[in-house]
Amino acid sequence: xxxxxxxxxxxxxxxxxxxxxxxxxxxxxxxxxxxxxxxxxxxxxxxxxxxxxxxxxxxxxxxxxxxxxxxxxxxxxxxxxxxxxxxxxxxxxxxxxxxxxxxxxxxxxxxxxxxxxxxxxxxxxxxxxxxxxxxxxxxxxxxxxxxxxxxxxxxxxxxxxxxxxxxxxxxxxxxxxxxxxxxxxxxxxxxxxxxxxxxxxxxxxxxxxxxxxxxxxxxxxxxxxxxxxxxxxxxxxxxxxxxxxxxxxxxxxxxxxxxxxxxxxxxxxxxxxxxxxxxxxxxxxxxxxxxxxxxxxxxxxxxxxxxxxxxxxxxxxxxxxxxxxxxxxxxxxxxxxxxxxxxxxxxxxxxxxxxxxxxxxxxxxxxxxxxxxxxxxxxxxxxxxxxxxxxxxxxxxxxxxxxxxxxxxxxxxxxxxxxxxxxxxxxxxxxxxxxxxxxxxxxxxxxxxxxxxxxxxxxxxxxxxxxxxxxxxxxxxxxxx
Numbered sequence: 001x002x003x004x005x006x007x008x009x010x011x012x013x014x015x016x017x018x019x020x021x022x023x024x025x026x027x028x029x030x031x032x033x034x035x036x037x038x039x040x041x042x043x044x045x046x047x048x049x050x051x052x053x054x055x056x057x058x059x060x061x062x063x064x065x066x067x068x069x070x071x072x073x074x075x076x077x078x079x080x081x082x083x084x085x086x087x088x089x090x091x092x093x094x095x096x097x098x099x100x101x102x103x104x105x106x107x108x109x110x111x112x113x114x115x116x117x118x119x120x121x122x123x124x125x126x127x128x129x130x131x132x133x134x135x136x137x138x139x140x141x142x143x144x145x146x147x148x149x150x151x152x153x154x155x156x157x158x159x160x161x162x163x164x165x166x167x168x169x170x171x172x173x174x175x176x177x178x179x180x181x182x183x184x185x186x187x188x189x190x191x192x193x194x195x196x197x198x199x200x201x202x203x204x205x206x207x208x209x210x211x212x213x214x215x216x217x218x219x220x221x222x223x224x225x226x227x228x229x230x231x232x233x234x235x236x237x238x239x240x241x242x243x244x245x246x247x248x249x250x251x252x253x254x255x256x257x258x259x260x261x262x263x264x265x266x267x268x269x270x271x272x273x274x275x276x277x278x279x280x281x282x283x284x285x286x287x288x289x290x291x292x293x294x295x296x297x298x299x300x301x302x303x304x305x306x307x308x309x310x311x312x313x314x315x316x317x318x319x320x321x322x323x324x325x326x327x328x329x330x331x332x333x334x335x336x337x338x339x340x341x342x343x344x345x346x347x348x349x350x351x352x353x354x355x356x357x358x359x360x361x362x363x364x365x366x367x368x369x370x371x372x373x374x375x376x377x378x379x380x381x382x383x384x385x386x387x388x389x390x391x392x393x394x395x396x397x398x399x400x401x402x403x404x405x406x407x408x409x410x411x412x413x414x415x416x417x418x419x420x421x422x423x424x425x426x427x428x429x430x431x432x433x434x435x436x437x438x439x440x441x442x443x444x445x446x447x448x449x450x451x452x453x454x455x456x457x458x459x460x461x462x463x464x465x466x467x468x469x470x471x472x473x474x475x476x477x478x479x480x481x
Contacts, residue, residue, distance in 0.1 A: 022063035109228040117441025127454035143363035163190025166365040180305030192331040198225035210253040217442035222256040242269040245276035260295035266406025298408040314338030415450040
């Protein structure tokens, strides 16, 4: 006959643990059963004996035993010792089991396309990140306090999952005034950012196996969204004039474009090319996804209307966000869809849980209605434009590189003219605290080599350090040739 389990060998009760003593005893015994240290049919000591051995009250032991009995792990009968009754296969943990593994779709969604291209967030000169010091924190806090005090009824629940009416109306006015896009508020869907917008559109507008075209070089988030949805990707050729409509494949279901400022090269798409893309989309039935992510930041010429402003057949879906004007952490973006897609996009957004914070939406709406959002953009644009000039002037003095002053955008791209090793250059820069992006990583065909340098953290000191470190590396490389 088996002796009762010696509880002090499997239970370690302590006042430093956050759980009450009965819960601690219950958890320790459950863990011992699952790990096989207490076997099927083993006896536990009586509540009186267990209490004496563990130095706790009898009520503590009784409460733990009742929890175990309620889950069917032990049987408790009057006059007999509690006994473990869990079937053996359920008791032993299968330590050799691999456990759950992702599906093929899960594997595709889990690929980190940014890992070898972009530095960690917050690093000096990292592309795609705004200057946090320019965020109007005090004003934003005041707006949040104001909008959160008022009860919102159904909107505070799930009544307008596709976006607060106040923000959609503010965006309707802003898109018409600043981007030449005339739509109704009903056509605007609020999401937690551009990446969410891309993921949503990829699933609503295409089926696994469909073809999607992405600018080459181009935004890694578009590639991630399309591949995660099971789409095949074809490169859209990009030259100094931006994406070339002649390279749009006939069978493409979707095409991702950055017409205002090509990412990452910074070229603005001409009107003839814009009309060319619309004509090809109309002929093939493709949908053009226009990412208007930094249309507010232009460094040469006048601002021109969005691609969606030239579309009269419902072939362009426009996406945007407040990430560059304010902060990515606010998690607010928007999609402007043709009337026929309003219902499908809204329902899919709700089903996928891609909902944005209500109070942040209302605060942004107030910022836009008051004119302070436009003032914030002007303030940032002045600072970034100065950084662009300083950065281009500094890099233009380097040998064996090409720096094209961007038409707009929040990054400057430096191209290597000869066979410099990107990884070696990046490693040396990282040693000195500088972390620009890797240009070849934005390419599908790997034709370009160089750096993508973010403006958000481009202080004069860092620009000078970048120039000096690059010059030292290029000079050393020349000596070894």
